[in-house]
Amino acid sequence: MNxxxxxxxxxxxxxxxxxxxxxxxxxLVGGLLVVLLRALLKLRRQRxxxxxxxxxxxxxxxxxxxxxxxxxxxxxxAITYVNDNLLRTTGFDAAELLGRTARSxxxxxxxxxxxxxxxxxxxxxxxxxxxxxxxxxGGYLWTRTTIVPLLDRxxxxxxxxxxxxxxxESKLRQEEGPLRAMFDRLQDEVFVFSADTLRLRxxxxxxxxRYGWNEGEFFDRPLADTDFDFNEAEFRERLAPMASGxxxxxxxxxxxxxxxxxxxxxxxxxxLGERRFIAVVRDITRRRxxxxxxxxxxxxxxxxxxxxxxxxxxxxxxxxxxxxxEIPPKPGQMIDLALRNVDRLIVLIxxxxxxxxxxxxxxxxxxxxxxxxxxxxxxxxxxxxxAQEFGxxxxxxxxxxxxxxxxxDRDRLMxxxxxxxxxxxxxxxxxxxxxxxxxxMGTIARITVTDHxxxxxxxxxARLFExxxxxxxxxxxxxTGTGLGLSIVKTIVERHGGRVGFVSxxxxxxTFQIDLPKNTEELSRAA
Amino acid sequence: MxxxxxxxxxxxxxxxxxxxxxxxxxxxxxxxxxxxxGAEALERAATEAPDLLLLDVMMPGMSGDETLAALRRLxxxxxxxxxxxxxxxxxxxxERLRQIGARDVITKPFDPMTLADEILAIWRRC
Numbered sequence: 001m002n003x004x005x006x007x008x009x010x011x012x013x014x015x016x017x018x019x020x021x022x023x024x025x026x027x028l029v030g031g032l033l034v035v036l037l038r039a040l041l042k043l044r045r046q047r048x049x050x051x052x053x054x055x056x057x058x059x060x061x062x063x064x065x066x067x068x069x070x071x072x073x074x075x076x077x078a079i080t081y082v083n084d085n086l087l088r089t090t091g092f093d094a095a096e097l098l099g100r101t102a103r104s105x106x107x108x109x110x111x112x113x114x115x116x117x118x119x120x121x122x123x124x125x126x127x128x129x130x131x132x133x134x135x136x137x138g139g140y141l142w143t144r145t146t147i148v149p150l151l152d153r154x155x156x157x158x159x160x161x162x163x164x165x166x167x168x169e170s171k172l173r174q175e176e177g178p179l180r181a182m183f184d185r186l187q188d189e190v191f192v193f194s195a196d197t198l199r200l201r202x203x204x205x206x207x208x209x210r211y212g213w214n215e216g217e218f219f220d221r222p223l224a225d226t227d228f229d230f231n232e233a234e235f236r237e238r239l240a241p242m243a244s245g246x247x248x249x250x251x252x253x254x255x256x257x258x259x260x261x262x263x264x265x266x267x268x269x270x271x272l273g274e275r276r277f278i279a280v281v282r283d284i285t286r287r288r289x290x291x292x293x294x295x296x297x298x299x300x301x302x303x304x305x306x307x308x309x310x311x312x313x314x315x316x317x318x319x320x321x322x323x324x325x326e327i328p329p330k331p332g333q334m335i336d337l338a339l340r341n342v343d344r345l346i347v348l349i350x351x352x353x354x355x356x357x358x359x360x361x362x363x364x365x366x367x368x369x370x371x372x373x374x375x376x377x378x379x380x381x382x383x384x385x386x387a388q389e390f391g392x393x394x395x396x397x398x399x400x401x402x403x404x405x406x407x408x409d410r411d412r413l414m415x416x417x418x419x420x421x422x423x424x425x426x427x428x429x430x431x432x433x434x435x436x437x438x439x440x441m442g443t444i445a446r447i448t449v450t451d452h453x454x455x456x457x458x459x460x461x462a463r464l465f466e467x468x469x470x471x472x473x474x475x476x477x478x479x480t481g482t483g484l485g486l487s488i489v490k491t492i493v494e495r496h497g498g499r500v501g502f503v504s505x506x507x508x509x510x511t512f513q514i515d516l517p518k519n520t521e522e523l524s525r526a527a
Numbered sequence: 528m529x530x531x532x533x534x535x536x537x538x539x540x541x542x543x544x545x546x547x548x549x550x551x552x553x554x555x556x557x558x559x560x561x562x563x564x565g566a567e568a569l570e571r572a573a574t575e576a577p578d579l580l581l582l583d584v585m586m587p588g589m590s591g592d593e594t595l596a597a598l599r600r601l602x603x604x605x606x607x608x609x610x611x612x613x614x615x616x617x618x619x620x621x622e623r624l625r626q627i628g629a630r631d632v633i634t635k636p637f638d639p640m641t642l643a644d645e646i647l648a649i650w651r652r653c
Binding site for chain 2: 299302303306307308309310311313314315317318321323324346364
């Protein structure tokens with residue numbers, strides 16, 4: 001066919017033919033016009049295709065607008081269009097998004113690797129994946145995202161249309177599903193609620209059964225709906241140290257709908273960035289019954305032990321004093337030995353009874369005004385017996401405030417000082433000194449008791465406040481007590497909302513430090 | 528009131544009665560009448576005419592509380608100072624006993640060498 005056309009042209013242009021040149025020129029011009037026309041048609045076709053493509057995308061966008069979040073970006077990535085759905089779901093205003101890149105405002109995590117996404121789009125390929133978006137009011141939402149690139153004639157990225165679908169709920173189910181399934185098997189009740197709004201996010205099966213709520217019925221209900229005695233202000237106050245990051249977990253006993261429960265609270269941030277609490281609530285009715293039985297048992301045993309001890313000690317004391325007649329020196333020594341051990345037994349019983357009382361949350365800690373300055377001076381006077389017994393001096397450290405009022409139980413605080421001072425005297429060298437200090441530290445009052453004695457061996461330090469724990473060295477065994485004194489100190493201080501600590505250097509001495517809150521709220525919380 | 532009061536001691540434990548008797552009579556030089564129960568105290572109180580009541584709290588039959596309440600109903604003991612002896616040393620228990628009419632509370636085990644002095648100190652405060 002080509003050969004035929006060329007022959008025909010040659011024939012036309014042959015100069016020996018009359019008028020052949022004009023004909024040739026006419027044909028040439030005509031041919032050029034045809035070529036030009038074809039080029040124009042092609043161009044128009046391309047433009048129409050581009051328009052069609054844009055129209056088609058616009059149609060798709062319109063359709064997507066109904067159900068999805070849609071945005072359009074220019075070649076530089078700046079957002080040029082956002083639909084209402086996107087604004088509604090993310091909480092942003094159009095003005096906050098337009099002209100900015102998704103990366104700078106909307107995208108929460110860079111794990112999509114926007115550079116790689118850009119690369120895919122520049123190649124004219126569609127990108128599809130999951131992305132985590134910021135919510136204007138904090139928190140996140142997860143979306144399924146498809147980005148369609150629009151290339152210009154030269155194949156350069158012209159625009160990109162992004163269509164997103166909210167998959168937060170399914171993402172939550174996917175991430176938390178196994179955990180929730182596990183919670184559903186628990187005998188304890190599990191509540192998950194927003195830290196900010198105190199509205200329920202999740203209840204496990206056991207909790208749902210208690211309230212008779214189905215899966216969909218509890219979401220976003222106020223936590224108060226779970227308990228008719230719920231006091232929001234009190235509850236928020238309890239949560240405050242966790243929400244501020246001061247403590248990670250909180251365990252406390254309370255009543256929910258009139259039944260005794262132990263609440264174990266953990267703070268966490270959900271995959272959506274929502275600050276929330278997980279509360280595991282355990283019914284402790286049975287435990288309370290056992291505790292009450294144990295308390296009754298200890299009280300009875302203690303009483304039954306004290307009665308014969310009264311007789312044993314009384315009888316021996318009367319004999320030792322000579323009230324029943326003169327006794328020879330050797331039997332006298334034996335009676336003194338027996339008396340010392342009776343005294344130990346009495347202290348042990350008293351300590352056990354004390355701990356039993358203090359462990360019982362029902363035992364009230366008094367909330368009277370107590371001047372610690374006066375208390376320290378009284379404690380020094382009151383414990384002179386120990387100073388004499390161990391040949392040490394109790395000294396008030398200089399610089400203590402003249403008055404330092406706190407709220408608390410004076411007798412219990414005196415017991416704390418007595419236990420620490422008698423310990424300090426016991427572990428001091430004869431002729432040594434025990435310093436009792438008091439300082440106002442702003443929100444807390446600090447009491448210190450320092451001895452310059454044998455110190456606490458490192459291996460005993462970690463377990464010092466445990467019951468019946470005493471240092472296992474001959475030096476310490478010689479000066480042993482009941483092993484309950486420091487445990488009592490810790491319990492009393494903690495029930496005052498305070499803390500106890502110590503610093504000890506073996507061979508150089510020990511300082512015990514008691515920090516008590518000066519405000520009464522701490523005490524209320526602790527008690 | 529004389530210098531040294533006559534004491535009515537009510538205590539169910541015979542050993543403790545014996546120790547208290549020695550502590551009060553031999554060590555302290557006080558006159559003491561002893562009863563083993565609240566019922567016996569009610570019977571003998573009128574004839575003994577004590578100046579001071581020293582009562583154990585936990586006793587079978589009538590408790591110390593009940594014994595004091597019964598004695599208070601008798602005209603001659605409506606105002607007689609009473610001291611309780613108890614093995615429960617808690618402040619709350621001490622306060623409870625004060626509220627039902629005790630002048631003071633002595634905790635067990637008591638020291639027989641100082642018991643009489645302790646009782647006299649309370650007596651003199653009355």
